[in-house]
Amino acid sequence: MVLPRLGSLHLAKRFTHSSSRSAPYLLFPLQLQELLNREENVKVLDATWFMPNSPRNGREEFLAKHIPKAQFLDLDAVASPHPLGLKHMLPSEATFATACESFGIRANTHVVIYDTHGVFSSPRALYMFRSFGHSNSSILNGGLPFWEVEGLSTESGQEQQPHTTHYSKPSLDTSSVRSYEQVVENAEHDPSSQHAEVVLDARSRGRYLGTDPEPRPGLSSGHIPNSIALPFHVFLQTHEGPTSYTTVRSTADIRRALNEAVGSSQAESIINGQKSVVTTCGSGMTAGVLWLGLKLLGAPKVGLYDESWTGYALRPTSKIVKDR
Template sequence: MSLRSQAALPPLLLSAKELAKLVGSANPPRILDATWCLPVPGQPARDAHAEYLKGPRIPRALFWDVNKIATIGESVQNLPHMMPSAAQFAEAASLFGISRDTHVVVYDTHGLFSAPRTAFTFAAFGHKAVSVLNGGLPAWIDAGQPIDTETLQQDPTVETAKYAEPKLQDGWIRSFEEMLANTNAGYRSQVVLDARAKARYDGTEPEARPGLASGHIPGSKSLPFSDLLQKITAQDSRIAGQVYTAVKEQPELWKRVNDAVGGSEGIEKLRHDGSASGSLGVSLSCGSGMTASVLWLALQQLGINAAIYDESWMGWGRRAAEGQAPVEKTQSS
């Protein structure tokens, strides 16, 4: 389950057809279901792990729980799915039979929603061979691929591997202090893109989570993650009519990102600050650090690197509500 050379690194975004070829190869990847379900007020909570156990699943997929493989407690304001420590990450990877050269493929059951967060986590810890299944489990089924429908009583176990404790790459995670300083940096400030819905960014729609101010980080720009996704209606008889999401084609990504940052001048700054040369001069935020990773994945398709403000609006909005952070709202015309 390992790559034979760094030169053979897989693409970050895989189609179902591409993954099917890899599954049938001599060195199949380790496939992880990284589904996370956003709590919706007034609706029963979904349990992604229970859904994994019930099936369907991609055969031999394991469940990566983003809320458990995470830093928890007062050090992160008790916020959910914050980046794990290097030790936590290494221990989890080892238990999943993952070594440093294992090709890891992540998917979710929404289509494309939460899987990029786990891919970002692997990449942030320097794991080179990581991919996201574009369209997730629905795309896999829609492509006519086999699924595992057996109900499991517990998670499958695999042969463990040795994963040496990694180092979190410099600059991949932004702190509140760094984001606050950026609001006062003037022309030297980094581009900050907000993945939340436009009404939440504008401050015209209240936050569903209690105790948070409405609005956005001063100077940030709105780029809703949903604008970077296309909706696909499944044709396979097993899920016919189901609508799922996948990343848009590159020309459409360019257009949407270009519009969000204000045209040619903005896009050139974005490309310069987050160039493929390794600079991480672009920061991404969302509600809780989850859908900012969709922006990260999409920008990667354009050769633009970006960091994530891990606590995102759950941290900033709470501080703003307590008068500890500035907030902007879009002025109505």
């Protein structure tokens, strides 16, 4: 795949789907650099997150190297407490507003989010901003690695504390998130029913089938009844080099992956809004990659099961399907 340069904006449009009132879902490094040169009301957030069993730490890596003037967004800190102890749940409206104020973000600020994987945790952060109505938000396609490949500068150390701003308490778009109760009720519907939502599972196929273990000790693998496996990595392309990183595939590639997972007819129903779709994963993080890909296709009815598999499988009453 040839990635578009700033001088090839007609190519970049293949990767975006937005209204005139919204920022594009994706920006490329040279586009972000030009935006920073041109506009003052832009905030860049590093939303890097690692799996609980990883030795790496997002905050430490931010301090070692980040995009100039970026700030670190800790998705586990900007979150609502959960009775099961789950991390990075959608924050309350007040918590989101307070976080925006601490970053110096105003209602009309263009927020650009990246991570050090390329594309991994940044879509989850974008999902959060969009769910609270902050449509002037984007992710950096390819993240920090692609930024460096383009020869753009980085800095290290603590970020400068911005002047705090006022951010009016927003309203959560409740159609963007699903609860455990909603997911259980949906699983009881005939999947061919008009009322049944399509549930797409972003975990690896082995975890979905129940043949591979979950990374969280003691948690059963398997899947929600009637859900469909669509591993998040099929929406991404890996670029090898001194640093391996991912970018979002073209919308044509995303459409083909969706067709293979659910069938062309159902894919069309999702894209044109006849069918609602819910994305899920291990903890609600990589479900954001599927959410983003579907939004790039223009699908209007896309929700995310915030607890995802961890919250579902922790409950002893949950029905777990294993295909061995």
